[in-house]
Structures are given as C-alpha cells and as structure tokens.
Amino acid sequence: KRQKVTRACDGCKSKKKRCTGEQPCMPCLKLSSKCTYEAQYNRGTTPQETRETPPLRIGIDRDVAQTPCLPAYGLFSDTIDGVARPGSARQTPEIDEAIDGQYLGPSSAQSFLGKALRRLDRESVQTPAARQGKHIETETSTLSFGDAKVKQPDIAQFSWPEYRTATRLLERFFEFASPTYRYFHEPSVSEWLERIYNKSDVPVVAQACILFMFASASVFAVDRSGDTVDANSQGWESSEIYYQKAEALLAEETGPPRLESVQARFAAVQYLLSSSRPTRALYAFGTTVQIMQAVGLHRKRSERAGRQGLDMIAVEVQRRLFWCVFTLDKYLSIVMGRIPLLRVDDTNQALPIVVNDEDLAPEGIEQHASGPGRDSLLLATRAHVEIGLILARASQEQNRLPAITGRTHVEAAVRGTEEIRDWKSKLPPMMSGVIHPESLIPCFRRQHSILTLARLHAVIFVTRPLLLRNLSNELPELERRQYREQLRSCVQAAREAIENINGSARYQVLYPAFWFSQYVAFSAISIIHIYIIQMSRYRVPTNLFGPSFEEASLMQLKTLYELALVGQSRLAEAGVNSAPVWRYRPILETLSAQTSRCI
Template identity: 30%
Template structure:
C-alpha cells in the first residue's frame, strides 16, 4: 500500500548494512530479532510487488521471507519494542496481499495489543524525549500507530467486526509531513523548506485523517445499537461536512488532473488513486443505507419520514455518483496497467461500488433501460477488471463470484437475460458468463459447490434492512447462494 509508510527508510537501510556486516548477528543482540524480522518483511512485500519477470528465486519467495520473519519474532524476549509492532503490522499487510484476510485480522489483534501496551495511542512527546527517544523514533511511533489505526478501520468495515482501537482511548498526534531523507534525530526539514513538490508523507497523512472519519462512520451509522432516522440524518450531515473539509484540504493533490496526472511520478499516482478511492468509498459507506432501503416501506411511515424523503433521494444520488467515480477510476488504473493482484484494497473498493450499481439497476427494473443501463454497464466493466486480476482462491475471485450472482440477477429481474448491450464508444461487449473464460470459472466453482451449492447459505436479513449489507460480505467468506432470499419482490424503487 503506497500510503502505509510506517518505517524510516534510512534506519532500515542501516539495519540492512549491519545485517550483512555482522553476518546476521547484529550488534544489539536483544533487539536483533525484531529488526531482522522487519528486514525480512520488507523483502517479502517487495517480492510481492515485483513484476513476475524480474522476481528472483522461487515463486514462493515472498512466503519464505514471511516465514523467516515469523521465525525471528518467535525469538523475541524481554520488553515490547516498536520494531516488534512494525514487523507484525508489515505481516498484516503481506497477508492481505495473499487474500488471507481472516489470518490478518487474527494477527492484527496481537498488533493492536502490543501497540496499546507500549502507549502508541498516547501523546507522550515530552515523556518520550525525556526517556532519550530521538525524533526518528517519536515520528515512527506516530506513523506506526496511525497506519495500524487506518488498517483497523478497513478490517472492521470489510469484515463487519468490532474495531480494536477506540477514539476515546487515543490522543496520539499525527506524524509530521516530512520525507525520510529530511528526518533525523536532530531536526526535521519540512517539504516547503526543500522544494515546492509534495512530500511522500502527504498522502499517508491524508489517509490517516480520512480513516478517522471512516471510524466515525462505523461508530455512528453501523453500531449494533439501533439508530433512529433522525440520529442517522444528523450523523450523515456531520460526516458529509467532515468529508467535504477533508477533500478541500487535499484538493490540490487529489485534483491534480487539472494539469495532468501523468506528470506525477509513480508513487504519487498510486497514492492519489488510493486517496480518491478511499474518499468515494467513505461516501458510499455514509449513504448506502438508503440505496438498500425499500422506498415504498419508507413512504408508508410517519410524516417525518415522508418529509425527509428528499434527504433519501440526495443520499442515493451521492452514493451512485461515488460508486460510478470508483469504477471509472478502476478502469483508468487498468488502462494504465496500474491494477495489480497484490493491491487488495482496490478490489475491495471495486466490489463495494459494483454492488451499489447492480442494486441500483435492480431497483429500477420497471423503469426504461436508459435509466439504469449506464450504471449496469459500468458495474460490468468493473467486474471484468476484477476477473482479470483474480487468482484461484483469492479474495478477488470471491468478489467476482458474488458480483456474477448479482449480475445474473440483474438480467433476470430486468427481463433482459440475453444481455444489455454496451453503449460505449469503444465497442466493448458487455460481460457475459460465456465470455473471457468467466463461464468456465463460474461453472467449475458451481460444480464444486462453491456457488449455489447445497450447503451454501445466506443470512435471513432482508435486503431492505440496513444491516442487510453484511450479507454480501458474508457471502465472500462463507459461500454463495441464490440471491432470491435477499432480492425479494419488494426490492424496487417507485417509478
């Protein structure tokens, strides 16, 4: 992930030089295991992101480095160290690139406990300095905590599980926006003093800030406790304001296409894509409850609900717009060869946006096709890109399978089982189950019981229920089934 920058590169380089100079023994034997584990995880993640043709050694080289890091961490003795947290956080990032999200979530529990144990969540700057910590370690403590906080928000949203960090327990400061080369134990030099270009820490800082907003979304809109319509509308208004302020703060970086995104170096392009996708995903999280709502049922409620119906329509429009911008960005990344199998978060964003667009098409099944065809075709194209990077057994493959069930349901519900033709100028055909090898993958998995098998089940939440969104994510991890349970006869919007 281009925005998870919790290590200090010159320090890691120094550890690497020491590792070779001492033949792996290191000068500080007590701290050696964690430092060596960090090195192995840098090698592991680096191997994952290397082009296949340039990757040295065996195909499972990244896994071997991961296991080597795990072996080093088992040697640790004594007090908890920052490097112990960093090595395990890097392991979590690696596991996500390998689609091992449940293993990641389990390991992240250890990461969060260790981080809290050494007080990474607290603002102890003066105390840290009095203990002899230099600026590098102080900044790395902040970077590590807020990267962990950001990952915590994603795991909670993706898996529908409680957060490990709670805002009431946190007063840690955000890290400084300064590049590693200008961070020493004696002083920090800000980018303004160096050049007019952005710092590589600008996007990570923006990611941390929007993660705090996402945390508020999960707390205020996705609580296990019932949320009244009035409370939800008030929370959505506050969150929308926060998102607008965040966008304004980072607009110069995010809207760089005003002069040409192609002028950006690769790292900034990737960071910009992550931030834009995260922003649109936050909008989807904020407003998707109303996309899933049954409008007819809503309008049968009291006058207050009827009066607030315009808020519902506005929320639906914002959600559909964010989903459309997400799939368009995914398509741009694919055309620029920036869509990689290891970028797990990209598939997650694409999956959520495509579901929204497919649901929108189903809800408008009784309307003229031109009212939902653009959304349907955009979701199809996005699904095709997911299929292109999906490896057998990966999360991307499961995302594709859920989307294929939903896509077929759209065709069934709209009565257009042959296909909805693509209206794009480039002449791309719509995705069908008999194209691009998708039919073979789908039928093979159906035969094995992965899709619609006799043991596959879906929870009994109706799709009109706000909590019903969890059914789609649960289908990713627990198997698929026919969507008739989710998509009942009343699953439509009034014309």
C-alpha cells in the same frame, strides 16, 4: 393502516411471534426455516404460496411495465412484519453472514448483500455464503482456516539477494507497496541494510522488518517500459520465501517488546492481506495491537513514566506507526464487520508531522525541511488517517442499536459526505486530482490512486443505506432534496470507483495484491446492481440523472450495468486464488442475475 393477518404459520404460532401471513412468511424466511400451516385453526385460511411476479423490462411500454422485477415481500418493500408503515422507525434486525466459518458483521458488504439476496426471491433463501458450501479441509489450522492455500517454501538454504536487488526492493516497497502506510524511517532502514551486507551485527527483528518489506515488494515487478505491474508466479514464490524467513527470524526475538517488534508484525499483516490470508492476518493484527499497547505507542511520550528519552526520529516513527495501525483497524472492522480493536477516545497520541524522512534528524527537524510549497510524502499518510477517522465515526453511527428514522439516515449521510468533501478540499493539488496523475512521480501517483479509492469507498459507505429505503414521499422538501443528492453521490461514487479500478486492471496493476481495491470494487459493483433493481421498481427517484424516465433508465442504467459486468469479470479473474472470505464472485453472480431481469 395495519394489515390484518387472520392466521399465523405453525412456527410463529409456537413461538408466539408476529406472522406476516404469507407462505413463506418473513420470520421463517429470515431463519431459513420451513413455513407450514398444518396446525388446526378455527378461523382464517391457509395462504397461497407467494408467487414470483414477471420482470420489468426497461424501455418497454411504461403502462405494461409497472410490475416489479422482484417479489413484493423482498428487501425493497416498506412492509415490515406484515404492517405497511412508510417511514417507520422500526427496522428489521441485521442478519450476519458466515463464509467458511468466518463471521461477517452487519457493516461488511458481504453481510449487507447477503441480507438483500436473502429477500430477493425464494431461491435466494440459500444465501451466497451458504452456497459456497462447507470448507472440506478439516485439518487446516484454526489460525489460517479459510485462507488461500500457499505452498510452503524451503528456507533451509535461504540467502539474501544481491545488494542491488535488495535496494530496488526497498525502493519499490516505499514507492509502490506501502505509499500511505509510511511507518518506517527510510534512512534508518537503509542503514540496517548496509550493516547486514557489511556483516555487522543487526538485531533479528530489524532483519525481519527488511525481509517483510522484501516480501511485500516482490509481488510487484517492473516491465520493460518501466511501469510497475503485478509480479508473475516466480515473484510470488520469492515473496513467500522472504515472508517465511522473516517469520523464522521473528520467532528468535527475545527480551521486552520494542518499536521494531510492532513494525515487523504490522508489515507481516500487510503481506498476509495482500496474499489473501485474511484469517491469519486478523489474528496477527490482534497480536500487533497488544504489543503496540505494551510498548505504549498509543500514548504521548510524556505519559510513559520510567522510559528513557527518545530522539525525534523515534518519536515521529511511533506516531506514524500508531496511526497506521489505527487506520487499518478501521478498514478491517468495516470490511470484515468486526468490532474495532482501537478507539480514538483511548489515545492521546499526536498525529504525525508532515515532514519527509530526509528532513528528520534525532535532534529534530532540519532547517531546510518541508516548508510552504514543498511536497511531502507524509501528506498522504495524514490524509489516510483523517479519512479513517471519518469512517470510524460513520461506522459507529450506523451500528448504533436503537432504530433510526429515515430522516436520521439522510442527516447522517449528509454529515458524512460533507466531512468527506471538506477532507478532499484540504488535499494538496497532486492528491486531489487538480494535477493529472500521469504527471506525477510514481510514489505520488500511487498515493493519489489509494486516496481516491479511499474517498469513493467512504462516500459509498455513508450513503448506501439510503438505497434500501423509500424516502421519496415521507420527507419534507429540504430533506427530500438532500436525499436525492445523497443517492446521486452514492451512484456516482460507485461508477467512478469501477471506472478507476477497471482502468488500473487494464494495466495489470491494483487487483491481485491490493486486497482493499478488490473490496472497493465489490462494494461499488453491488451498489450499481441494487440501484438498477430499485429504479426498476420505482423505489428511488427515477430522474436522478436525467430530465426524463426514458433517458435515465434506458440509457444510463444499461451503461451502468455493462460497466458493472466489466468490473465483475475483472474481479473474478483477480480473485481466482483469493481466500474464500474474499471470493466475491458468487455473491455478485446472484445479484447480477436479478439485475439482468430488470434490463
């Protein structure tokens, strides 16, 4: 039944908008504008200011603990524009965020949580994005505004490292820094390196490619036990020297673009993301996509009229490079909430062949190449591309403009999780978890770690909209059961992701240089907080993980909360020098403050 509002606020009245009749009302709350009732009215009374209700303490007497920990007009209410409509197809418009001038669209986790925090209480009208304040550096270049500050090294006296060090850096790049984005042919790169140290002629773009690889590899180090860990400050300084020298060489490139032109710039984007410079990385990535299309990597060889024939190595590297760029495009569009630059409908490029570099020759694949039962490093590359395609479809479905019903939300989540489950079932044992990661060689271990995080992030992404909707009473039995299953999948994926990253952080890996791991941690921790808040308000089923309310609430929620706090502290430590766009701590602190009132 529609709630009757007898008086609209001054702002809604002047704009002829539907007012919710509260103070502040929902339209004014969304716009962060002052809500007043000063205009003269012949009917209706001025509403009392909305007051915050006492918190719910989980584990206290249930009859007393029926009061929600959040205001009734918050995100988790079914009231929309003053009308209580359970299961209404209408949704409130997405509200975009901007941190240090960087637009964050509705698919980004920052925007997703900014919308939540804006409605949790009146103090949250100033969102975490706004609380960070305006960037005081007005002299910073637009192309790097909001990025982490990095000291510019002097490269006038640059010299190549010793050959032994150079080979180790290349090995570290392929095994650890870029294990799934395998867009270089390793034997060809080794040949470039040999020619450089033999003082032979090597194109500047090829030299730049190697230096970009050195830069990405230098942010990691090998400890005394032989494990790869995050590098110290000296390692980061060396990586920046390699990067700046590579950029200088790339500026000397002349002539038409070619395959190496794309490889070098994509390697630069990877390093910029790892060093907390997302703004510069995004602009560089746009240039990379344009050059890639100019070279024609998005089309099969047969459609490139007028081009000379390419050997099998070049054909395969082109496939790998295109799909690596395509996959990163999907992640950047989701993380930053931007429109993807590449669409699968605009390409007919074949997926890369699962074949190791040593088995690939200009004439084709060698006879002793990877056959049944032989492991290939390209399996992870293919798997990463395929889950990127799943994310692309899910993101497109979530961002459709027409409002969708609660049932459609459930159906979309079911489709997404089924695709992810099918994707996982096709992974080889070393990447699916059948074989314990500690039993794998370092490269396969890193591939397993990346694909695990990619899978957990995908599950969270396709199921998280269900946490914001109360669908318990409006769905038929089948859909209600599916709804519960999807909620379980969402929370379980969040917990597993936090445990995975917390474990890696204890061994000093994953966080500082792995920008995607930081984002997954942020997404997972926020899901835990929202789930606890929803449980405390009885907005999601209370027996998802246990036979009784007491077991599910008192035990599991406290455990999840403590786990989230540990992950939050590690994320804060890793993000000290991160770019403002990726400083997740202010948002999570505001959210955890709300959660603490529910525990």
